[in-house]
Amino acid sequence: MNSVDITTVKSILSQPKKIAIIPHRNPDGDAMGSCLALSGFLKAKGHTVHVVAPNDYPKFLKWMPGNDVVINFERENPKAKEVINEASVIFTLDFNDLSRVGQMESVLQEAEADFIMIDHHQQPSDYAKVTYSDVTMSSTCEMVFNFIDSLGETDLIDADMATNLYTGIMTDTGSFKYRSTSSKTHRVVAELIDKGADNMEIHREVFDTNSPSRLHLLGIALSNMVILPEYRTAYITLSQDELDQYGFKKGDTEGFVNYGLTLEGIIFALIFIENREEGIIKISFRSVGDFSVNEFAREHFNGGGHTNAAGGRSEMSMEETISKFNAILKNYKDKLNT
Ligand code: 5GP
Ligand code: MN
Numbered sequence: 352m353n354s355v356d357i358t359t360v361k362s363i364l365s366q367p368k369k370i371a372i373i374p375h376r377n378p379d380g381d382a383m384g385s386c387l388a389l390s391g392f393l394k395a396k397g398h399t400v401h402v403v404a405p406n407d408y409p410k411f412l413k414w415m416p417g418n419d420v421v422i423n424f425e426r427e428n429p430k431a432k433e434v435i436n437e438a439s440v441i442f443t444l445d446f447n448d449l450s451r452v453g454q455m456e457s458v459l460q461e462a463e464a465d466f467i468m469i470d471h472h473q474q475p476s477d478y479a480k481v482t483y484s485d486v487t488m489s490s491t492c493e494m495v496f497n498f499i500d501s502l503g504e505t506d507l508i509d510a511d512m513a514t515n516l517y518t519g520i521m522t523d524t525g526s527f528k529y530r531s532t533s534s535k536t537h538r539v540v541a542e543l544i545d546k547g548a549d550n551m552e553i554h555r556e557v558f559d560t561n562s563p564s565r566l567h568l569l570g571i572a573l574s575n576m577v578i579l580p581e582y583r584t585a586y587i588t589l590s591q592d593e594l595d596q597y598g599f600k601k602g603d604t605e606g607f608v609n610y611g612l613t614l615e616g617i618i619f620a621l622i623f624i625e626n627r628e629e630g631i632i633k634i635s636f637r638s639v640g641d642f643s644v645n646e647f648a649r650e651h652f653n654g655g656g657h658t659n660a661a662g663g664r665s666e667m668s669m670e671e672t673i674s675k676f677n678a679i680l681k682n683y684k685d686k687l688n689t
Contacts, residue, residue: 352483352501359481361502363440363465367397371438371464375446376405376453379605380412380557382445384519385469385491387417389442391512392499401434405452409602414556415518416511424455431455438464443479445491447472447655469494471531472656473645486657489531492519496539510547517548522557525609529659565603568594572607572622578614582680583687585611586621590669594625608635618642619687621676625669632665632672642687651679 374382386402393400403422424431441464449456466479471488488494524532571593578585611620620637634652636644637660644661648654654663665672
């Protein structure tokens with residue numbers, strides 16, 4: 352954050368305020384971790400704070416400190432609207448455009464609060480009074496740590512906040528292995544452990560609580576994988592019928608997309624997951640190296656994200672979506688082979 356923004360934030364937060372903190376739709380570990388940690392920090396500073404999630408999030412995040420008081424916009428709509436309308440400050444965390452909150456978008460657009468964005472996704476939109484955007488950052492959680500550091504208040508980070516921040520850094524870096532993981536990331540993580548984050552326990556809570564449905568679906572996903580060596584690409588499909596067969600629950604397919612990248616020579620991996628209720632195919636894109644899945648998702652599948660991890664969607668059937676994808680892929684043969 353630059354010094355002008357730091358001064359602006361200090362002035363906005365100099366009096367007790369009503370504050371709403373918003374993660375993106377289908378919040379992940381980084382979105383929830385950053386919101387919950389920032390909430391703890393702002394409460395410690397005497398503000399009235401609510402985290403309002405656009406919709407539900409997976410069970411493997413429901414142990415996170417403070418998650419029990421998160422307001423779900425879909426389930427507790429009147430309360431969520433009231434909190435947003437009464438807020439004089441709204442933090443939006445881990446997303447770069449108001450369209451990323453789904454149905455909540457119009458409510459945020461009408462809100463009169465001062466917006467503060469903290470985010471590491473590419474091409475941030477210009478809607479906030481303060482935009483703290485840094486696409487080189489491992490995670491929004493690392494940025495929230497830096498945000499608190501810029502205010503000179505890391506002393507206020509307690510064990511719960513440290514746990515939430517650690518969780519988001521861990522999940523967004525693939526357990527500290529993606530390229531965005533810097534020595535600075537590790538220094539922040541070390542400090543979080545010193546402040547009470549139990550690294551082993553957090554890892555266990557997030558990764559070692561598989562359900563039978565998840566493991567069965569992983570089996571289906573891996574057997575559905577299509578490998579296209581000439582495009583250095585591998586993709587997985589999961590239909591709604593397959594999800595239903597094993598009692599799919601939110602979060603069950605988290606991380607499946609990464610298996611494609613563990614194949615030698617594969618640099619582009621995707622998973623297409625049917626969501627009949629929403630009438631869409633949700634797509635996750637991953638890459639290694641310079642091939643930008645952010646641009647691919649943005650250009651062809653109404654999405655975006657980072658260079659090596661992005662999301663998007665298709666409103667066509669699975670079959671049509673795969674045909675479209677295969678046709679598009681032909682134009683990327685050279686790019687994928689350089
Ligand atoms: P995932 O594939 O895990 O859903 O998302 C990968 C990354 O892309 C995350 O950083 C996520 O925030 C971002 N992302 C996922 N879906 C979308 C989308 O529909 N639009 C945009 N702009 N970003 C997305
Ligand atoms: Mn993130």
